[in-house]
Structures are given as C-alpha cells and as structure tokens.
Amino acid sequence: MERFRVAILDDYEGLASSVRAFEKLTARADVTVLRERLGADEELGRALQAIDAILLMRERTRFGEKGLSLAPSLKLISQTGRGIAHLDLPAATRRGIAVCVTPNDSGISTVELTFALILSILRRIPEIDRRMRQEPWPAIPGRVLEGKTVGVIGLGRLGKQVARIAGAFGTRVLATAKTLTDERAREVGATRASLETLLRESDIVTIHVPLKEETRGLIGAKEIALMKPGAILINTARGPIVSEEALIRALEKGHLGAAGLDVYDEEPLPIDHPLRRLNNVILLSHRGYAAVEVLRERFELAMDNILSFIDGKPKNLLNPEVLKEKKG
Numbered sequence: 001m002e003r004f005r006v007a008i009l010d011d012y013e014g015l016a017s018s019v020r021a022f023e024k025l026t027a028r029a030d031v032t033v034l035r036e037r038l039g040a041d042e043e044l045g046r047a048l049q050a051i052d053a054i055l056l057m058r059e060r061t062r063f064g065e066k067g068l069s070l071a072p073s074l075k076l077i078s079q080t081g082r083g084i085a086h087l088d089l090p091a092a093t094r095r096g097i098a099v100c101v102t103p104n105d106s107g108i109s110t111v112e113l114t115f116a117l118i119l120s121i122l123r124r125i126p127e128i129d130r131r132m133r134q135e136p137w138p139a140i141p142g143r144v145l146e147g148k149t150v151g152v153i154g155l156g157r158l159g160k161q162v163a164r165i166a167g168a169f170g171t172r173v174l175a176t177a178k179t180l181t182d183e184r185a186r187e188v189g190a191t192r193a194s195l196e197t198l199l200r201e202s203d204i205v206t207i208h209v210p211l212k213e214e215t216r217g218l219i220g221a222k223e224i225a226l227m228k229p230g231a232i233l234i235n236t237a238r239g240p241i242v243s244e245e246a247l248i249r250a251l252e253k254g255h256l257g258a259a260g261l262d263v264y265d266e267e268p269l270p271i272d273h274p275l276r277r278l279n280n281v282i283l284l285s286h287r288g289y290a291a292v293e294v295l296r297e298r299f300e301l302a303m304d305n306i307l308s309f310i311d312g313k314p315k316n317l318l319n320p321e322v323l324k325e326k327k328g
Contacts, residue, residue: 004029004310005073007051008299010060011035015295021303028310029053037061037268045070053078053309055302058289059086059267068095076100076314078305080298081289084318085211093319098309100316102301107158110288114162114206114236117260118145120282121232127279146170151202152190153218154209154237155180162206163188174198177209199226204234211238221246230257236288239264244275251278262288 006029008016016022016033025031032051037060038044044061048054048071055078056063068074068091077092077099084099092099120126123142131138150166152159155177163173167189175190176198185192195218199205205227209215219233220243227233233256235242244265250256261275262284275281289295308315314323 004052005050006031006053006055006306007047008033008055009047010037010057012037012057012060013290013292013295015292016055016299019296019300019303021300021307024307025303028307048074052076053306055299055306056080056087057295057298058083062086063092064088065091068092068097076306076309078302078309080302081105083210089318093322096322098314098320098322099318100305100309100314101318102298102305102316104157105289105294105297107289108161109291109294110236111158111161111165113262113284113288114158114208114234115165117234117236117262117282117284118204118206118232121258121260126282145204148172148203149174149201151176151193151198151205153177153195153198153205153207155185155188155190156208156210159208160188162208163190174202178214195223196226199223200228202231203228204232206234207237207241209237209241211240216240217243219243219246221249224250224256227256229255232256232258232260234260236260236262239267248274248278251280254280256280258282260284262286 006025008031011033012035014035034047038047044067050073051071052073053076054074057080063086065088074097077087077097079087079099079101082101082104087099089099122145124140128138128140146169149172152163152173152175155163155175159175163175166173173190174193175185176193176195180192182192209218218241224246247259251259257280259281261281263286267286269275275283305316
C-alpha cells in the first residue's frame with residue numbers, strides 16, 4: 001500500500017521537526033518539510049503534485065481555487081489556528097478536501113510583543129543599540145510609559161490582556177469596540193470611549209481587532225489626523241486595518257512620532273517598500289504568534305490532526321460534509 005504523503009509548508013523557523021508528533025508522523029507517512037515560501041505557481045505545483053495532506057502555518061501561503069488545483073491528490077489541509085482568511089473553504093469542500101484546525105492559543109505572545117514594541121519606541125532601544133556599535137556612549141534619553149494614555153482598539157481576547165497590563169504600568173487606558181459596554185471596559189481597568197475620542201486623547205494607540213470588511217481601512221488619513229502630534233501607533237493585528245499610504249505620510253511629515261508594526265498589506269514586506277526607509281518605525285516580520293512555544297504547540301496539534309485522519313478518525317473539521325459525501 002502506498003504511503004500517505006504530507007507536505008509541511010512555510011516552516012520558516014525550522015521547528016516542525018522538533019515536536020514529538022513529527023516522529024510519529026514520519027513513521028506513518030512520507031513527510032516533506034519546506035522552509036522557504038513557494039511564491040510561484042509552478043514551484044507550488046511541483047511541490048504538491050503527489051501530496052495527500054498539507055500542513056499550513058497560519059496565513060503564510062494563500063490557497064484559493066487556483067492553488068488548490070495545483071494539488072490534484074490533496075485530501076486534507078491541516079491548518080494551525082482557527083483563522084482561515086487565506087483559505088477558500090468552499091473551494092476546498094467542492095474538491096472533496098477536508099480542512100481541520102487547531103484551537104487558538106491565549107494570544108499572550110502577541111500581547112507581549114505589543115509591549116515590546118511600545119517600550120522599544122519609548123526608550124529608543126533599537127537606535128541606542130545601533131549607536132552603541134558606532135560610538136562610545138550614546139546619550140539618547142527615552143520616555144516612560146507611566147502616566148501616558150493608552151488607547152486600545154478592540155477589547156477582545158488580546159485587547160483585554162493589553163488593557164490590564166497597560167494599567168499595571170500606571171497608564172490611563174481608553175478602549176473602544178463595536179459592542180463594548182462601560183462595565184466590560186471597567187473589568188479590565190479601561191474607560192470606554194468612541195474611536196474619535198480615543199484617537200484624540202491617546203499618546204499610544206494599539207490595534208487588536210480582527211480583519212473584517214468593516215475593519216479594513218479602519219484607521220485611514222482622517223483617523224490618523226485626529227491623533228496627537230507625536231503619538232505612537234502600534235499594529236500587531238492585521239496590516240489592512242491601517243491605511244499604509246496614510247501611515248507613511250504621517251510618519252514622513254512627523255505628525256506621528258513613531259509606529260511599531262508587525263503586520264502589513266503584503267507579507268513578506270517587499271524589500272523596496274517605503275516603510276523600510278523610515279527611521280521612526282520599528283518593523284517586525286509578523287512575529288506576534290511566532291514564539292517557539294506557540295509554534296511548537298501548533299505544529300504538535302496540526303500533526304495530531306493528520307495522524308487522526310490517517311487512522312480514519314478525522315477531528316476538528318471545518319467541513320465534515322466532505323466525509324459524509326465520500327461515504328455516501
């Protein structure tokens with residue numbers, strides 16, 4: 001009997017083979033681990049030509065109708081996390097491809113990264129670090145977080161944690177969300193405010209809403225113009241929530257003091273992108289969830305889903321109707 005064939009895509013950090021389930025999976029299937037992103041269709045087509053299952057790490061590779069057509073033998077997509085904005089689920093279902101997911105983690109890695117960006121900007125850590133290699137003792141003063149007003153856009157799973165921690169730093173916390181109540185805001189030490197008020201009064205604005213049709217472009221030129229001169233904008237959510245054009249213009253003109261970005265309209269960020277030329281922005285490569293502990297946990301769970309599928313006991317399916325149709 002021909003062995004099951006699995007492709008693990010976009011293992012940028014090289015952690016897939018370090019989890020316990022990897023040994024179990026390689027004992028049951030032929031596994032190919034791909035470290036580099038396969039951008040061109042012909043590359044993806046060659047890699048997936050005879051593959052039965054693929055393991056996707058979040059949104060690193062998009063699979064629409066065309067991408068799925070490049071994998072004619074595909075039976076299963078094991079997705080890390082529950083977000084599938086990069087995946088055409090109806091198209092996969094039409095093709096008889098089962099899609100399974102893993103539970104969301106606590107989000108603490110993204111919350112921690114949010115504060116890493118805030119503190120790095122306030123204390124000018126990247127600049128001082130660079131200049132320590134060029135001069136004896138850089139005399140660059142930073143600013144403290146205590147006493148500042150922090151505006152949290154979105155008070156869900158991540159936003160609530162950010163608000164609580166911000167309060168522990170001795171800040172005034174404003175929060176806004178579509179269905180937020182005064183009571184829910186108070187529970188995390190925040191004050192409910194309209195988006196306009198939050199933008200006008202905050203020294204630091206940090207974004208924690210999901211990317212949906214109503215949040216795409218939520219922070220545009222008009223909203224950025226409302227922000228205090230010299231304010232800081234942090235985005236660890238999704239790039240298209242903020243207008244890149246308006247953000248770049250505000251940073252170039254000095255209306256915004258700085259920005260800390262982990263997400264972009266296009267990822268990976270093009271090497272010639274204008275954001276790369278600005279000195280008042282810290283740029284990260286979508287590291288919010290990419291902590292060793294989180295990545296290993298996600299790989300473990302996603303591989304376990306593949307093993308369950310091989311055993312004929314699929315679980316965590318988004319489209320169980322695929323299996324019903326096959327049985328029928």
